[in-house]
Amino acid sequence: MGHYLPSTEAQQQEMLRAIGLSAPGDLYAAAPAALRLSDGPNIPAGKSELEIRRAFEVMAAKNTVYPTIFRGAGAYRHYIPSIVSTVTGKETFLTAYTPYQAEMSQGILQSIFEYQTMICELTGMDASNASVYDGASAAAEAVAMCRDRKRSKALVSAAANPDVIETIKTYCWAAGTEVALVPERDGATDLDALKALLADDVACIYVQQPNYYGIIEDGAALCEAAHAAGAKTIMGVNPIAAALLKTPGECGADIAVGEGQPLGMPLAFGGPYLGFMACTAAMTRKLPGRIVGQTADAEGRRAFVLTLQAREQHIRREKASSNVCSNQALCAMTAAVYMAAMGPGGMEKAASQCASKAHYLAAELEKIGFKRVHGGEFFHEFVTGCPVDAAALEKKLGENGILGGLTLENGDILWCATEMNTKDEIDRLVALAKEVG
Numbered sequence: 001m002g003h004y005l006p007s008t009e010a011q012q013q014e015m016l017r018a019i020g021l022s023a024p025g026d027l028y029a030a031a032p033a034a035l036r037l038s039d040g041p042n043i044p045a046g047k048s049e050l051e052i053r054r055a056f057e058v059m060a061a062k063n064t065v066y067p068t069i070f071r072g073a074g075a076y077r078h079y080i081p082s083i084v085s086t087v088t089g090k091e092t093f094l095t096a097y098t099p100y101q102a103e104m105s106q107g108i109l110q111s112i113f114e115y116q117t118m119i120c121e122l123t124g125m126d127a128s129n130a131s132v133y134d135g136a137s138a139a140a141e142a143v144a145m146c147r148d149r150k151r152s153k154a155l156v157s158a159a160a161n162p163d164v165i166e167t168i169k170t171y172c173w174a175a176g177t178e179v180a181l182v183p184e185r186d187g188a189t190d191l192d193a194l195k196a197l198l199a200d201d202v203a204c205i206y207v208q209q210p211n212y213y214g215i216i217e218d219g220a221a222l223c224e225a226a227h228a229a230g231a232k233t234i235m236g237v238n239p240i241a242a243a244l245l246k247t248p249g250e251c252g253a254d255i256a257v258g259e260g261q262p263l264g265m266p267l268a269f270g271g272p273y274l275g276f277m278a279c280t281a282a283m284t285r286k287l288p289g290r291i292v293g294q295t296a297d298a299e300g301r302r303a304f305v306l307t308l309q310a311r312e313q314h315i316r317r318e319k320a321s322s323n324v325c326s327n328q329a330l331c332a333m334t335a336a337v338y339m340a341a342m343g344p345g346g347m348e349k350a351a352s353q354c355a356s357k358a359h360y361l362a363a364e365l366e367k368i369g370f371k372r373v374h375g376g377e378f379f380h381e382f383v384t385g386c387p388v389d390a391a392a393l394e395k396k397l398g399e400n401g402i403l404g405g406l407t408l409e410n411g412d413i414l415w416c417a418t419e420m421n422t423k424d425e426i427d428r429l430v431a432l433a434k435e436v437g
Contacts, residue, residue: 063269066403068425070361072381072416073212073406074135074161075270076262078240078350079419081341084264088334108329109304112292115336122242122339123256124249125278129289130327135259136164138275139206139236140171142255144321145279145286146204146232152177153201155194159184159211160236168206177203187213187374187383191221198229204254208236209245213414214358214381215374219251227252232283239263239276239335240354241379243347248278255279264338265331274331284308288322353419354380357426361417364430368437373412381416383408388436396436402429 007015016022028036047055069077087093092107116128132138143154154172156165158181165181172179182205183193189207198205205226210216223233235253240262242248248256260274261267279287285308293307342350358380362372370384386393390407397404402425405415417426 064398066398066401068402068421068429070415070417070421070429071403071406072418073414074163074259075267075273076240076380076416076418077267077420078262078264080264080266080338083341084334084337087337088330093330093333106304109292109306111333111336112290112327112329113294113304114340115332116292118336118339119276119278122239122247123237123276123278124247125253125256126281127284127287127291128276128278129287129291130329131260131332132275132277132289132324133328134271134273134275135236135257135261136161136167136275137171138257138259138277139164139234140168141275141288141322141324142234142257142277143168143172143177143204143206144175145255145283145288146234147175147177147321148203151201151203151231153199153203154179155182155197155202155205155231156180157182157184157189157205157207157211157217159187159189159213159215159217160206160208161212164206164208164236184211184213186376187211187215188217188376189222191218191225194222195225195229198225198231200230202229202231204232204234206234206236209248209251210238210241210379210381213374213383214378214416215376216245216379219246219248219253223252238379240347240351243344243351244355245379249280254283260331260335263335265334272328272331274328274335276335286321288324289327350419351379354417357419357421357423358382358415358417360423361415361421361426361429364426365415365433368430368434370413370433380418381414383412383414386411386413388433393433393436396432397429400428400432402432404429 012024016024016026021027093111112130116130119128120126132141154168154177156168156179169179180197182197183190188211194205205222207217207219207222209219219235226233232254233252234255234257235248235251237248237256237258239258239260256278258276260276263274265273277287287308290306291308293305295303295305297303339347358378362382362384365384366372369387373383373385386407390411390413394404394407405413407413
């Protein structure tokens with residue numbers, strides 16, 4: 001499979017003759033001579049494929065790649081079946097951008113439709129869009145969906161990912177929307193504090209499930225409290241955890257959003273990732289971006305179309321609630337292939353492995369003095385105190401090829417375990433941490 005289309009000099013001359021030219025420079029004949037480079041561009045001579053490969057290998061060697069990772073905080077290392085890259089690596093998908101001509105883009109439209117369908121099944125929602133840029137922007141876009149003339153205030157759980165909170169604040173600042181944080185208690189959203197903050201001007205609340213500290217929130221109670229006050233509920237979801245926990249739909253959420261990176265995307269130094277968005281039928285027309293739907297053509301054959309997309313997003317941008325005009329098509333395809341390859345059973349097994357290994361890690365760390373800070377149930381992340389020097393611990397683990405947990409501002413450590421971590425790796429981490437102590 002070739003990733004580019006080379007052409008010989010003879011083929012280039014044939015193309016030039018077809019358009020009535022004799023040399024490539026004739027293509028720029030209309031440009032003033034003073035603007036053209038008479039001696040050509042000052043570009044170094046080309047290198048062979050082997051030379052280029054060696055040069056990039058030298059550059060890549062400067063990166064520190066940890067064989068063992070116990071850090072999450074929003075991006076996670078999961079097993080990715082080889083079929084995922086095999087399918088998404090096909091040129092048909094790598095080169096496809098966006099379905100401007102629906103009748104000519106049935107393949108890419110179907111891939112988006114299948115992705116939307118699986119996101120709806122995963123979240124228990126009625127409709128999904130074709131994706132947005134990342135999980136943080138999905139959360140901020142969801143807040144914009146809920147805002148109206150009477151309700152223009154957003155409540156955000158203080159137990160959510162700090163980066164998501166800052167992104168929501170940035171979007172809301174630009175839109176003139178007030179944001180207030182709901183305090184956390186013992187690592188979870190304080191339900192009583194939420195009820196006290198809910199008022200007639202609150203459009204929505206945003207909670208994360210599981211939250212930034214790994215704690216599993218009481219999603220149903222939070223949704224019930226918001227709805228009793230006339231506010232919408234946005235639930236940020238870890239898509240792997242969603243295979244085990246109650247879906248946002250079952251909890252009563254109006255919108256489900258999240259970071260799709262765990263669905264078949266490597267850590268990749270931070271991107272590209274994927275923001276998924278799904279909602280109830282009542283909220284469908286407020287979804288940003290595009291929605292692909294299934295229909296039948298004039299001959300009754302299955303066909304796909306762009307069902308909904310607000311034209312204001314493209315044209316009357318100052319009147320639009322969102323200016324998202326594109327989607328992460330290749331990342332969405334990756335997520336769809338991953339979910340199809342894993343299936344419900346595979347995703348549930350991966351989630352169970354994450355939870356069981358995280359609980360084993362927590363229990364082993366507890367034995368050497370790294371006690372959990374919060375008492376609530378957790379999925380695959382949890383916070384412990386740090387009875388040793390945090391910098392010394394991180395250095396010790398790094399020297400042994402282990403990326404340890406994330407040290408929080410208060411000195412506690414946010415640990416993470418996924419199905420990729422073995423029992424031997426966990427035992428080794430604990431032994432090294434014990435040496436530091």
